[in-house]
Amino acid sequence: MSEKNQDGKRTARQRLAAEREKQKSRDKRRRGLIVGATVVGVLGLAAVVGVVAANVGRDDGSESAGPVVAPSGALGKDSLALPAGPESAPSTLTVWEDFRCPACQGFEQAYRSTIHELTGAGKLKVEYHLATIIDGNMGGTGSRKAANAAACAQDAGKFPQYHDVLYENQPPETDDAFADTGTLIKLAGTVDGLDTPGFRSCVKDGTHNGWVEKSNRAFQNGGFSGTPTVLLNGENIYQDRSMTPAKLKQMVLDADR
Incomplete structure (x- = not known):
């Protein structure tokens, strides 16, 4: 080659x-x-x-929450539930929520009218439990301060009305607007009879901050995956993808038969 x-x-x-x-x-x-x-x-x-x-x-990180002062009329274990609707109602809706939580607002917008209808008819009572997970995730104190203000509204017998106002005026999740007590007091002005010296003092002093922190710890220890967590007579219905306001209403009516 x-x-x-x-x-x-x-x-x-x-x-x-x-x-x-x-x-x-x-x-x-x-x-x-x-x-x-x-x-x-x-x-x-x-x-x-x-x-x-x-x-x-995560906790809200506050070391200055102060003593645990439960709001007037709070129910359940450790007085951590804020009630709405008649105590004698045959069904109980348990709601764990955070006033900064967008998904909680979404639940409110979708189900509020049905819940009001059922509580008004004496068919349903609601027990609200307050958490501060967004403070822990996003930073800030708006969840805790809004929850404290809601507890102050409970003291004044105006919790359900103020609860709805907070969700109607919920800021974006990244905006800690509820950390401003002036904002919370201003919103109270839209609820007839709520904006009083006693309410203002309660909000500014963080009277129920310790109670809010205790409620948040109960949420953390409850094994829940997030907010809102919604239970009807002990059954988690928020995880049911087929759940609708109409289905919730029918479940409540069926339970009363």
Whole structure:
């Protein structure tokens, strides 16, 4: 075989080897991209899980919450439930909520009229439990201060009305507007008879902050996945994707038969 032919074969083999190395490099990069994307997906899921864990695992961080002063008329274990509707109603709706929580506002907007109808008819009583998970996740004190103000409204016998006003005026989740007691007092002015010196003092002094913190700890220890958590006669109905206001109403009416 001539030297020229040998050189040609060597060149061909070298080209083939080089092409194989390039292909290996391309395959390695592709695998790296796939693995990278998978890692990003897992991290994204971990971030979501982390948010949920933070929701139920972080306190509002206040060391100055003060003594636990339950609002007037609070019910249940450790007096942590704020009632709405007649005590004699055959069904009980238990709601864990945070006044800064957008999903809680969504629940209110969808179900409020039905809940009002059922409580007004004596078919349903509601027990509201207040949490401060958004303070823990987003920072700030608006969840706690709004909850304290709601407890102050309970003292004045105006909790259901003020509860609705807070959700009607809920700021964006990242806006800690409820941390301003002036805002909370201004909103109280829309509830007939609520904006009194006693209410203002209660809001500004954080009279029920210790109670709010205790309620939040009860939420953390309750094994709940987030807010709102809604139970009808002990059954978690918010996780039911087929749940509608009409279905809730029918369940309450059926329970009264």
